[in-house]
Amino acid sequence: MKDNTRASSPPYAVLDLRFQGLPGVIGAFLLPTAEGWVLVESGPHSCWDALVRELAERGLKPRDIRHVLLTHIHLDHAGAAWALAAEGAQVHVHPFGRDHLADPSRLMASAQRIYGEEMDALWGEMHPVSPSLLHSIDDQDVLDIGGVTFKAHHTPGHASHHIAWQTGDILFTGDVAGIRIGSGVVAPPCPPPEFDPELWAQSLAQMRSLDVRELVLTHFGPVQDIGHHFLQLEEGLSSWMNFFRDQPDTAEPEDLVPAFTDFIEHSFYPPSMDAASRKQYAFANPPWMSVAGILRYLRKSRHS
DSSP: OBOOSSTTSOOBEEEEOOGGGOTTSOEEEEEEETTEEEEEOOOOGGGHHHHHHHHHTTTOOGGGEEEEEOSOOSHHHHTTHHHHHTTTOEEEEOHHHHHHHHSTHHHHHHHHHHHGGGHHHHHOOOOOOOGGGEEEOOTTOEEEETTEEEEEEEOOSSOTTOEEEEETTEEEEETTTOBOOTTOOOBOOOOTTTOOHHHHHHHHHHHHTSOOSEEEETTTEEEOOHHHHHHHHHHHHHHHHHHHHTSOTTOOHHHHHHHHHHHIIIIISOTTOOHHHHHHHHHHSOHHHHHHHHHHHHHHHHTO
């Protein structure tokens, strides 16, 4: 259990869900309260066994999780929420995501079209969450769970239905503060269909205004050098956008994946990054996903 030094922040534990057998790719975050345990992020259902093991190492079972706070409903963040709800957990989510958890059929059909035969291995199952266990969370809502408060900051850019959760001087950022594996480079995940760099810039300004001393990234873990981290995220996002602005307007996403992957490998990642770290980044933020997201945004902008 990580014991944060300021009294205003509760202790939390980082649960490594070992996505596809790799450490440090997807995390969930466990906090104690007087009303039981809170989990920020559920991870994908494909990591359920790892989640159960992480809980067991702390003397807990899934039924001990009383509340799940989701940053957004992408499967790597929310795919196991239904299984925790089946054990009695209350699930707190952005209003735009609530209906997709109550009826995940459209969400899963969309993912199935993208991932095909890899769907089960990557993400596992997803079943409806009872509406009685789902709670829509508006911007600036404050939850008081057993004496621990969680403030919701709507932070679009990566996804329109994104929440960064603040407790004390800690901010659980989902994907809106980017991806950083270990002490590596900060990478911006830019998936379709809701990636929007203008809204993302507003969310970054909002997060900079908060009185927090630590970011906690779902991919992966705590960050204390907040100013430098945000600057790296902005620089990375700018460089990725510029790469695509330099491509032919007629280029198809699948045609640009090899060139963008090469750009990341040789112009974005530092030469010192080892092969294991590169693999972690690739699983946390597949290059083809950002190709699709950024091209969609740029082409939509040109025609608006």
